[in-house]
Amino acid sequence: MSAMYAPTPRPNVMMNVMNLRPSLEIDRALGSRPLISLHGVSRLYDGGAITALQNVDLQIDAGDCMAIVGASGSGKSSLVNMLCGIDHPSSGTVVWEGRPQRTRQDWAKLRRLSIGIVFQEFNLIPTLTALENVELALFGRGLSGSRRLARAATVLEYVGLQHRPNNLITRLSGGERQRVAIARAIVNAPALLIGDEPTGNLDSTSAANVAALMFRLCEDYGMTLVLVTHDEKLAARCPRQVRIKDGVIVEDTAIPDPLLELQGTA
Amino acid sequence: MNLVGLALRNLRRRPVRTGLSILGIGLAVGSALALIALSRSIKDSTQEGIDEMGDDLVVMQKGASDIFGGFIPEQMVEHIAAIRGVVRASGELFMFAPSAGHTSVLTLGWPDTSYLWKKVPLREGRVPQQGERHVAVLGEAAAASLGKKLGDELELVGETFRVIGIANYTTVVNRGLVLVPLADLQEASYRTRQVTMIHVNVDRGGGPAELSRVRSSIEALGNVTASTANDVLNNDRNFAILKAVSLAVSIIAVAIGALNVLTALVMATQERTREIGIFAAIGWSRMRIITSIVSEGVVMCAFGCILGELFSFAAALVFPHIPTIGDLISVKPHVAVIVPILLAAFALCIIGALLPAWRAAQLIPADALRRI
Numbered sequence: 330m331s332a333m334y335a336p337t338p339r340p341n342v343m344m345n346v347m348n349l350r351p352s353l354e355i356d357r358a359l360g361s362r363p364l365i366s367l368h369g370v371s372r373l374y375d376g377g378a379i380t381a382l383q384n385v386d387l388q389i390d391a392g393d394c395m396a397i398v399g400a401s402g403s404g405k406s407s408l409v410n411m412l413c414g415i416d417h418p419s420s421g422t423v424v425w426e427g428r429p430q431r432t433r434q435d436w437a438k439l440r441r442l443s444i445g446i447v448f449q450e451f452n453l454i455p456t457l458t459a460l461e462n463v464e465l466a467l468f469g470r471g472l473s474g475s476r477r478l479a480r481a482a483t484v485l486e487y488v489g490l491q492h493r494p495n496n497l498i499t500r501l502s503g504g505e506r507q508r509v510a511i512a513r514a515i516v517n518a519p520a521l522l523i524g525d526e527p528t529g530n531l532d533s534t535s536a537a538n539v540a541a542l543m544f545r546l547c548e549d550y551g552m553t554l555v556l557v558t559h560d561e562k563l564a565a566r567c568p569r570q571v572r573i574k575d576g577v578i579v580e581d582t583a584i585p586d587p588l589l590e591l592q593g594t595a
Numbered sequence: 596m597n598l599v600g601l602a603l604r605n606l607r608r609r610p611v612r613t614g615l616s617i618l619g620i621g622l623a624v625g626s627a628l629a630l631i632a633l634s635r636s637i638k639d640s641t642q643e644g645i646d647e648m649g650d651d652l653v654v655m656q657k658g659a660s661d662i663f664g665g666f667i668p669e670q671m672v673e674h675i676a677a678i679r680g681v682v683r684a685s686g687e688l689f690m691f692a693p694s695a696g697h698t699s700v701l702t703l704g705w706p707d708t709s710y711l712w713k714k715v716p717l718r719e720g721r722v723p724q725q726g727e728r729h730v731a732v733l734g735e736a737a738a739a740s741l742g743k744k745l746g747d748e749l750e751l752v753g754e755t756f757r758v759i760g761i762a763n764y765t766t767v768v769n770r771g772l773v774l775v776p777l778a779d780l781q782e783a784s785y786r787t788r789q790v791t792m793i794h795v796n797v798d799r800g801g802g803p804a805e806l807s808r809v810r811s812s813i814e815a816l817g818n819v820t821a822s823t824a825n826d827v828l829n830n831d832r833n834f835a836i837l838k839a840v841s842l843a844v845s846i847i848a849v850a851i852g853a854l855n856v857l858t859a860l861v862m863a864t865q866e867r868t869r870e871i872g873i874f875a876a877i878g879w880s881r882m883r884i885i886t887s888i889v890s891e892g893v894v895m896c897a898f899g900c901i902l903g904e905l906f907s908f909a910a911a912l913v914f915p916h917i918p919t920i921g922d923l924i925s926v927k928p929h930v931a932v933i934v935p936i937l938l939a940a941f942a943l944c945i946i947g948a949l950l951p952a953w954r955a956a957q958l959i960p961a962d963a964l965r966r967i
Contacts (some may be wrong), residue, residue: 415876415960433742452873452964456604461596466877474597513877544748 331542333549363424364391364521365412366554370421372407381407383576391536393518394547394554396564400443404576405557409525410557413444441469445514447543449526451496451506459509460494466513484512488542504535511542521553522546528563540566598883602662602890605863613895618857620899620940623852627845627936633914634841634905635932638834645769649714651806652821654684654793654813659820663690663834666789667819669777672706680798680809685709686790690779692773695750697824700737702751702773704780704790709796715774720745720760722775722777736770751775752783756840767915795821852899853943856892860951864888871955872963881956888955892948893941900937907933931932 334485366389369576372382389395389412393581410416411423414436421456422429426442430436440446445466463481472480498506507527514522524543528534528536540563547554565588572580606613612678645653654675659665671684684707705711712722715732727766731749733741738761743749749756756775764770765941781787797809813821828834846853864871874884 342747347817410961415872415964416962417959437875437878438879439877441880446876447875448964450964452869452876456608457596457601464596465874468598469878469880469883501762519880552654581617 362391363388364393364426365389366424367411367418368406368422368424370411370418370423371406372404372411373419373517377513382411382418385411385578387571387578387581389521389553391496391553392551393569394396394407394567395556395569395571396567397555397557397573397574398559398561398564400559403573405559405573407527408573408575409523409555409557411439412521413446415440415446421504431569441466442517443520444521445517447507447510447514447522447527449529450489451498451503451530453506453509453511453513455498458495458497459490459501459505459512461511462498463516466516467514470517479517481512484516487508487515489581490511494595502535504538507531507535511539511546515546515552517554518550521555523557524554524558526557526559528558528560536563598887598890599894600936601887602894605867605891606823606894607862611858612862616855616895617898617902619855620852620896620944621906623850623855624936624940625738625910626848626903627940628870628903628907628933629914630845630848631912631936632911632932634834635838637837638828640766640768641834642824642828644764644772645768645827647764647766647769648711648794648916649796650794650796651797651799652810652813652826653824653827654795654819654821655791655942657814657818657820658860661831662820662827663791663823666786666791667793669790671672671819672790672793675793675795675813680801680805680812682796682798683710684712684795685711686793687711688777688784688790689751689792690752690780690784692751692780692783694741695764700741700751700773701768701771702775702780703727704775704777709777710796712774715760715762715766718763720758722774728779728814729756730759730776731756732762732774733758734770734772734774735761735763736767738857738871739769739771749773752780754783757901762909763853771937782918784944786824790794793819846939849940849943851937852896852940853947855947856895856944857947857950859895860888860892860948861954863891864951864955868955868958868963871958872960872965875958875960876964884956885949888963889945889948892944892952896941896944899944903940904933 367385367387370382370385371380373380385408387408397405397408407416411418414423414430424430425439430439456466457465460478460481464477465485467477469481482491482494485491488511490505490508490512493501493505498509499511510524511527522543528539529541530540543554543556544566546552556563556567564570569581569583572577654667654671656665656667667686670739672684672686675681676849688704690702691699693699707723707725707727715722717732718735720732722732731751733743733749738744738758741749743758745758745759745761749758751773756779762774764772777790781789795809797806801808810821813819822830874887874940913954
């Protein structure tokens with residue numbers, strides 16, 4: 330069991346951000362291992378009057394690039410909230426690398442070290458600059474202020490905002506804000522990047538750029554990507570698609586990975 | 596950027612509310628500092644005044660609740676003077692004597708033969724001659740506040756006194772004194788043949804043991820206590836009440852200041868619920884969220900304390916100009932007063948900040964992020 334759930338090699342994005350390593354191949358070569366899985370997860374609200382999720386089982390492997398698709402109110406966001414631990418199941422278990430996550434502290438640590446989240450609403454602090462917003466995610470990592478800033482600046486450069494690090498968030502366009510949010514999400518080199526309708530509030534050009542950036546992270550670093558969207562075109566770019574309706578997963582399809590196929594036949 | 600920097604940013608977002616909260620803390624801390632410094636300085640000034648007279652022991656009526664409250668027969672002075680080891684003794688009657696213009700001045704009556712007259716540091720004029728009546732020597736501050744100079748007449752307890760000397764004592768209390776012959780004050784206050792206290796000088800060659808023996812001998816005379824100046828004031832009920840009231844009012848003031856912090860932070864955290872959700876969503880621990888909110892309280896408290904310090908220094912400058920008490924006290928902000936009050940202010944502000952911080956840390960991130 331312990332061998333099965335050996336820690337996933339982390340694509341240490343920002344340490345390698347300037348010398349991109351093809352970690353996708355490396356991670357995939359290790360074989361599919363569940364990074365996070367949901368076992369019989371339900372989420373009820375108002376004392377059970379509303380069922381947002383109903384007995385959901387889902388396994389996401391390291392390196393997966395997955396879209397969660399569904400109509401508004403289908404339970405997509407509730408599902409993604411479970412995946413990043415910002416909400417807790419009414420019943421069932423969420424397991425990260427073989428370890429059930431039960432306490433808030435566990436989840437906070439995971440979000441600090443291993444999970445990055447990009448929200449539709451950006452969720453940036455408006456009174457802080459782009460650089461400071463990214464730096465916030467590095468608090469609690471034991472880094473000095475100068476190292477935090479340097480690392481935040483590197484990531485901002487990666488997302489193409491090197492020219493606007495000291496602009497307040499309110500002075501940035503929607504696309505730029507979302508790139509700041511992505512920078513904040515990846516600054517800790519997470520194993521899992523979750524985008525909750527990350528392009529939902531953007532114009533088509535910005536949406537395309539943001540989507541491209543997120544897929545690039547997945548491809549360049551082997552980062553596991555979970556993309557919540559109701560945009561079928563965007564979902565179609567993900568090799569795996571999970572459809573959810575009324576809190577129940579109704580479809581889970583995956584396009585076969587050519588690399589794994591090759592390894593399997595070798 | 597660090598948590599303090601973040602706290603400063605957040606506080607600057609609501610400058611009016613932050614300013615008012617800081618002002619509230621400042622007033623609370625300033626009031627507490629001023630009150631406690633005032634009560635302390637009244638006691639200190641009185642003690643300095645007694646010390647300046649050079650007493651080894653002060654004899655008062657046994658059980659007297661305060662230094663104004665006991666009376667001793669004047670003949671007790673002779674009995675005390677006769678005790679072996681006593682170098683000299685002098686009776687003293689004192690009271691706040693009403694003067695013209697509805698002001699009261701601290702007035703001391705000394706026998707015209709008392710050694711105390713010889714120790715008056717005269718700036719000008721002279722002390723009363725033996726048998727001379729209805730004359731007064733004024734401390735410099737008393738002369739200034741009463742607007743009197745040598746040769747002027749002064750009305751005290753309905754009697755008229757001629758100013759014959761101005762003394763330049765160094766202590767604030769003594770600079771505000773009016774000294775008159777004992778017999779005059781006894782008559783005017785209906786305290787014939789009575790004194791309030793007896794000043795005693797002891798042969799200092801004998802050391803503490805001799806002082807203790809003399810003290811016991813004096814108390815053996817009956818119905819009197821002999822104490823050092825410090826002991827007299829420590830046992831004085833008025834000073835004890837003053838201290839207790841000052842402390843109580845100070846605690847209330849500082850608690851109100853802390854309540855300001857609590858109110859400001861409760862409102863701030865309610866308004867910033869979504870932001871707190873963001874902090875949680877990017878992996879901040881509960882402790883870090885609590886620390887960041889408490890930091891705001893501490894920053895407000897720090898500014899409030901600085902403001903309070905300035906208020907208390909301003910009070911120290913203003914108090915001496917208050918009629919009737921200004922001549923008798925000197926408010927000096929002292930480390931022994933400042934440090935405990937600032938520590939109390941910080942402790943209360945942290946407690947005040949902990950409630951909203953704790954509430955914020957309890958939020959489920961997803962719920963917090965849904966708030967507008």
